[in-house]
Amino acid sequence: DISDEIKFAWKIQRDMMERGHSLESIQASIEARKPDFDAYIAPQRAQADVVLQVLPTKLVPEDKEGKILRTRLIQKENVKNFETAYLFDEGSTINWIPCG
Template sequence: MKHRSISTPNKFVIIEGLLGYSTRVARDSYDVKVYLAPPEELRTKWKVKRDTQKRGYSAEQVIAELEKREPDSAQFIRPQRQWSDIVISFYPPTGEDDETNGHLNVRLVLRPSIPHPDFTQIINPGYGNSDSAIRLGLDRDMSKPVDVLEVDGHATLEQVNKLEHIICSDMPHLRSICDRESNPELGKIAGTTGETLQSYPLALTQLIITYHMLKATQIYQ
């Protein structure tokens, strides 16, 4: 007779799926709600790449399935965006529509439903300049006011260091994660030919989500 061991509860529980915010009971179960919203063209490229390389489908089969499911996506999946605390949209830089990986920009919609780091510190005389690699502004998302933080894929380490400092200095437990020497995988992504690329937009997105996960644990301490 085998004895079933009693597992220790995990500090974090991460749930992903298509209908995670579809009911009030489900929405109330999360401390942090994140919605991934790439442009549909980019999402299609990602899905075709994954399903042809890893699941044995042809590109035509994948696209046909996406078209078949589009009415359900429009009716049931995309409306859940309104319930998220953070909307993450990776997208290609202007004029680089074929870019699907390491140099993608990111647009982060930060709703006031949870307290975010004070990113207003990054506003400087260059704010609003379309050539700036980091932009912070106000907008509306699904008719509600939000802060929007954008980071270009071609941003340099020097340009993103200030953002990382804002995130990490507010949360002592994050400092070891922010240390690139002790956490070399931060923002790393596999390129199209298998090489490892560094994405600062991805690194900042990872840090912001980790920031909120650690903030949530403080509530219960």
């Protein structure tokens, strides 16, 4: 599940730099497909057992190109034959220093 900000940044990078499209044509293309996304793709989130969100970072506010990302793993609980992923054991001590 890629946030709109990241999708837009990635599409601009690809379509402008690699394909020579204008910013206006990219925006029009995204807007033209939005109703299909809203009708067919977005509703699938509610049915998914796992959703991996890709979001803009909060550590580097000036990153407008979507090069530094924040991710989030969302899992439904109590899904038959599906074990929940735990990144840390209960009671773990985590020390982290952001590199941004």
